Amino acid sequence: MTLKDISINNLRRRKGKVFFLVLGLTIGITTVVTLITITRMMNEDIARKLDEFGANILVIPRSDDLTFSYGGMTIGGVTMDAQSLKESDIPKIRQIEVRENISTVSPKLLGAVELEGKKVPLVGVLFSEEVRLKKWWKIHGTVPKSPDEVLLGNEVAVRLFKSTGDFLSIHGKAVRISGILEETGSQDDVLIFADLPFVQAVMNKPGALSLIEVSAFCNTCPIEEIVHQVSKQLPHAKVTAIKQTLQTRMETLNRFKRFSVGISVVVLLIGSIIVFTNMMASVNERSREIGIFRAIGFRKSHVMRIIFLEAVVVGLTAGALGYLVGLGVSRFVGPLITGIRGGPIHLDPLLALGAMLLSAVLGVASSAYPAIHASKMDPTAALRSL
């Protein structure tokens, strides 16, 4: 026989009241879990969209007189010698504190090449990174696999009358066109993409880079934080976040987060009040019983432990139920609220543990006053028949 046995047996006896106690807390925990899960869905959706939209951070050499137009290719006259980017800067970007948020780092060296009397922009890239960055690329042919293969933008291919499999001569070196991009409507249409080391070699700029495009997820930190950390790693570079429409989505998400916190607090408060009133009524109903406990030698702390143990059992049960119901509700309600199609339900042990812990803490906190009240009951008043 332990105090725990007394608590459990009492809960078993009062099934109806325990049901309402558990229900009160379960509603609160369900609301919290639902809102957290929906917020996560929105976060994941934004991350996915960021990924689809390509780079959202641009790293370029720091220069006072630099007017850099990547699309328009106004790179001439740029004083890049003093503070140019280098290949050794890439690992530094990968070493920032929030590196887990970085998806792709795509270095580029820009230049120009004269082909058949026409000046054409040439970009050296790492194709493995570039293809990850530009998921929307559709290529007739294949991505270049060796340094003597290039990829042509649609417009430049038309102007040069070239197609897949043809050869070009770049600074006297013959290269094969492995693929041609479908029209993108962007700067990529007028560019020749070649292997980065090849371009560095032909332009006689070993290890040099013109810019680095970075794609970062931003689930857990603001994009400004990533920009700040990259800037710290590369003091000679100018790091800017590319403002996109996603920023609006982030603001919407932040507003939703604030709304969620507000709703959660209100619902949890209501749940706590239900627990408080139920526990208080229970303690008053059990005054005779508490009198017996005290008369046979239970200390005040023993009486309090009986009440708190009941609160913990109720809290943990409500936490587990609230978590499961919350997952189910967010699966069906989430898509209605956010317009995001729901994926499969993922069981998150950390969220489950958090829900149970929160519920237990609320249960105990709401039972604190009833427990103190119970422990202070006068045993002779409680046992009027004595």
Next chain:
Amino acid sequence: MNLIEIRGLNKIYLFGEEPVRALCNVNLNIPRGEFLSVMGPSGSGKSTLLTILGGLNHPTEGEVVVDGIPIYKLSLEKLADFRREYLGFIFQSFQLIPYLTVIENVMLPLAVTRMSKGRQVAIAEDILERVGLKEKQKRLPDQLSGGEQERVAIARALVNRPPILMADEPTGNLDTRTGKEIMDLFKALHQEGQTIIMVTHNPENAAYGTRTLLLRDGRVEGDGVGRREV
């Protein structure tokens, strides 16, 4: 040597602003092994005396010393420990916990000790055998007769082997035959050396005691030593 010594005991209750004297200058010594019956009309102070002796009700004045311990100088938590170690209560109307089985009710005082569950069960079963209820140990109180519930209450009061057994009208809710069985059990316990203090209205029950204390208006009106044969 006296197990209990009461000196200059006064208890005044306040009803609104009006003081009501429940006990007036009570002095009493109770030796170890005594079976004391406390009698008196309603409102005479019997229950107040029992609650004060039981460490449940602070006196207005006076001292209660049990086994050399001035119990009302103890902190409230120490006083609870004192009740657990020294006293076994048998309440009127049995006062069993309705959601605990017979054996769980008997083990209740042991729930706050460090005793293992196996040891608790062994002790509780021994006592239930003594009161003739071992076979019904898994039942709930409402599945027992009044006499059986009283026996469970006695078993619970004895489980921690207290030096003092306190009973308040132990046969008040029982028929005559069952009441006699219970009083015979008290008699047997007393013969084994148990100190018993029993409040009763019933002179036949009081006759089981070795000494009868008569209270009236909070004062000791009679203190008869000696047992009438029953």
